[in-house]
Amino acid sequence: xxxxxxxxxxxxxxxxxxxxxxxxxxxxxxxxxxxxxxxxxxxxxxxxxxxxxxxxxxxxxxxxxxxxxxxxxxxxxxxxxxxxxxxxxxxxxxxxxxxxxxxxxxxxxxxxxxxxxxxxxxxxxxxxxxxxxxxxxxxxxxxxxxxxxxxxxxxxxxxxxxxxxxxxxxxxxxxxxxxxxxxxxxxxxxxxxxxxxxxxxxxxxxxxxxxxxxxxxxxxxxxxxxxxxxxxxxxxxxxxxxxxxxxxxxxxxxxxxxxxxxxxxxxxxxxxxxxxxxxxxxxxxxxxxxxxxxxxxxxxxxxxxxxxxxxxxxxxxxxxxxxxxxxxxxxxxxxxxxxxxxxxxxxxxxxxxxxx
Numbered sequence: 001x002x003x004x005x006x007x008x009x010x011x012x013x014x015x016x017x018x019x020x021x022x023x024x025x026x027x028x029x030x031x032x033x034x035x036x037x038x039x040x041x042x043x044x045x046x047x048x049x050x051x052x053x054x055x056x057x058x059x060x061x062x063x064x065x066x067x068x069x070x071x072x073x074x075x076x077x078x079x080x081x082x083x084x085x086x087x088x089x090x091x092x093x094x095x096x097x098x099x100x101x102x103x104x105x106x107x108x109x110x111x112x113x114x115x116x117x118x119x120x121x122x123x124x125x126x127x128x129x130x131x132x133x134x135x136x137x138x139x140x141x142x143x144x145x146x147x148x149x150x151x152x153x154x155x156x157x158x159x160x161x162x163x164x165x166x167x168x169x170x171x172x173x174x175x176x177x178x179x180x181x182x183x184x185x186x187x188x189x190x191x192x193x194x195x196x197x198x199x200x201x202x203x204x205x206x207x208x209x210x211x212x213x214x215x216x217x218x219x220x221x222x223x224x225x226x227x228x229x230x231x232x233x234x235x236x237x238x239x240x241x242x243x244x245x246x247x248x249x250x251x252x253x254x255x256x257x258x259x260x261x262x263x264x265x266x267x268x269x270x271x272x273x274x275x276x277x278x279x280x281x282x283x284x285x286x287x288x289x290x291x292x293x294x295x296x297x298x299x300x301x302x303x304x305x306x307x308x309x310x311x312x313x314x315x316x317x318x319x320x321x322x323x324x325x326x327x328x329x330x331x332x333x334x335x336x337x338x339x340x341x342x343x344x345x346x347x348x349x350x351x352x353x354x355x356x
Contacts, residue, residue: 037274040096040107042323046310049180049244052092052111053082059098059105068093068108088244089115089313110321115292115313116246117175118239119184124251126230127166132159165228167221167235171248173214174239182240184212186219188233194253197236198288198340209235246313249291249342260284262293262335262347269333269352277352279333280319287339290315294336294344297322301332301349328356 038056045052056063058079065081066073069092074081083092091112098105136142142157144150151157169186189197189206196203209221224233230252237248268280279295292313298306310320325331332349 038096038098038100038105038107040109042109042111045110045112046114048113049088049116049241050086050113051082051084052086052113053080054094054096054109054111055080056096056098056107057100059100060102061099063096063098066095066097068095083111086113088113088241088246089311091312091314091317110319115311116239116241116244118246118248119171119174119237122171122235122237122248122251123169124230124235125168125170127168129164129166130161131164132161134159163228164225166225167233169219169221169235169237171217171237173217176239176241178214180241181214182242184214184216185238185240185245186210186212187236187238188221188224189236191232191234194234194250194255195288197234197250200236200238247340250340253341254343256289256339258343258345259287259290259337259339261345262337264333264335264347264350266350269350271351271353272355274355275327276321276323277325277331277333277354278319278321279335279350279352281335281347283315283318284337286315289339291338291340291342293317294338295320295322296334296336296346297325298332298334298349299329301351303334303346306334325352325354327354329353 038059040054040056042052042054054065056079062075062077063079063081064073064075083094086092089112091110093108093110095106095108136151136157137160140157140160142151142155145155146152171184174181185200186209187197187200187203187206188209189203193203193205196206200206200208209219212219221233221235227233234250234253236250238245239248262281262284264279264281270278284290292311293315294308295310295312296303296306297309298304309322309324312320322331322333330351330353332351334346334349336344336346338344
């Protein structure tokens with residue numbers, strides 16, 4: 001368990017290898033002129049499943065916080081506020097208004113929760129073995145001891161062995177902390193019904209194979225041994241944390257059109273903000289095969305040293321504020337779109353920087 005480190009005030013941070021997972025702080029440095037700004041900060045976005053909080057320099061009275069999407073407002077006389085009603089993988093833009101020394105200040109920040117950590121490396125393999133069924137079948141030879149032309153129980157026969165297909169399911173454990181983890185749920189669907197795995201709780205033609213513990217990582221599906229073909233069946237594994245879930249990729253399911261690649265223009269990545277770089281994009285057409293957006297950052301204009309800094313499971317989100325970028329340093333950002341098979345398509349790289 002020592003390889004799994006969970007730190008408050010953090011955002012999931014991935015290298016080009018999905019399995020190497022680290023955590024980095026998701027908070028900006030103090031802004032240089034606190035007398036002229038409310039110094040609005042979100043210390044813990046990406047650290048929790050259902051809450052995110054804000055801090056700022058207090059004013060003369062109550063501060064008003066407005067969710068820019070829903071229009072819902074809250075007020076507080078404190079210099080912090082916790083949003084405890086969020087769901088995993090949710091992003092909100094919050095505007096804070098307050099008055100200090102007779103001057104009204106307004107600032108906006110993006111807060112977000114992390115999604116449930118799905119199981120990793122979900123794969124399926126088939127072991128082909130030759131087995132007999134242990135009983136005489138009409139096409140099998142037998143020794144007719146009593147010459148009656150009919151096989152009897154005491155007469156020896158040749159039990160012809162045929163191919164059997166044992167489907168073996170593997171995964172590596174979720175990074176979800178054990179205090180959150182509830183169960184894994186495994187589902188199977190025939191090839192023609194694979195789309196039902198997109199919503200397995202309401203499917204009518206898929207089969208739930210069982211629930212599993214955090215320490216489980218394999219399952220042998222021997223109930224469909226008679227059916228040949230690597231992908232006559234498809235599988236999906238859900239990871240449950242409390243009452244929330246996150247699905248694995250559907251291994252090797254590619255019988256649908258790839259999602260459209262995202263294009264980013266130079267104006268979509270900011271170069272004039274203090275404490276953060278904002279990356280924007282135009283969301284693709286809604287698709288049931290969408291899995292997530294990924295925001296990557298690189299010190300160079302290619303993928304050689306790129307790191308994944310955010311996962312966004314909501315297809316309608318169109319921007320991300322990178323509050324861990326070093327001030328005055330140029331970074332390059334692509335946005336990847338990922339489908340339910342795990343196929344990743346990168347946009348072009350666009351440079352941005354925050355003010356020194």
